[in-house]
Amino acid sequence: MAGVGVRFVQKVSATRAFAKVAPHAIPALDRAVHRLTRGRVLLSAQLLPGVILTSTGARSGLPRRTPLACMPEEEGRTWLLVGSNFGRTDHPAWTRNLLTQPDASINWKGRDIPVTARLLEGGERSAAWKTLLRFWPPYATYQGRVEREIRVFRLTRR
Template sequence: MTAPQWDTEQVTGRRQRLLRAVGNSWLLRRCGPYLLPPLDRRFHRWTGGRWMPSRLLVPVLILHTTRRDGTPCATPLLAGRITRDTFIVMATNFGRPRHPAWSHHLLREPHATVDWHGTLLPVRARLLTPRERRAARDLILARMPCFDDYAHRSRRDIRVFALTLDGRRPPERSSS
């Protein structure tokens, strides 16, 4: 991964301080994991992928993976688009001690689909090496100013994935 640049707007200054404060708030850490993903999924479905509440502050995509039992899983994730063909997602799990389920799904099966602003894109996930994660740190903090705080709070190495478009035919949109 060689010095990528975000191709979407940077989060800087006042907005970055706001994101860090909101991300570290007791309310978000306690209630966010239970409220935000269902709300984002519901609004995503209602608006045909055009809007989610979390997008008021950060860029969000929906990651479609498959659970071990074969059932589909749709997870809203803060994401950055680092090149035209690559997104980066961080498995912070709101700073909780366990890795989120979706990261286990990607490790088991790296082929997935993302819904980026209503467009389904097939991707292949790759876990960044510790060296690549350090190299991408400034880019990660530009999108998620509370990343280091979550890493410290969780007491684990946060998994960071590059999701690269893989050229497979996009799946048909489902009603999920």
């Protein structure tokens, strides 16, 4: 996407109206398109790299599939996931799932990959956060809206 288009999308994604609609609309569209294309297309990945995270529900113990933006660090080895929840008050459920059961899997570019998630803290989180803000500046707006510290996870291929 051209620079002007990316900046426009970043601006729109930082609005409160987007934060109200996006958590419901984007994952549903992503799941539907991903399923219809047999894992070849993730709609939101047309703008940002994305994965489908399959984690174990913290309460239910059932598999939970969640489409998420990600920042690949080492192509095919590690990924960063941000629990921004579009700047909403609560942590997204998938972050609680990973804290409870860090072994999960992702669908990355149509391939299922087993991963282990680790919550980043302290200096490691700070360094990753700086990189994430360069990658997707609206994360700063999301953090500014909430009192909680947005969770950042590093997924590593098992």
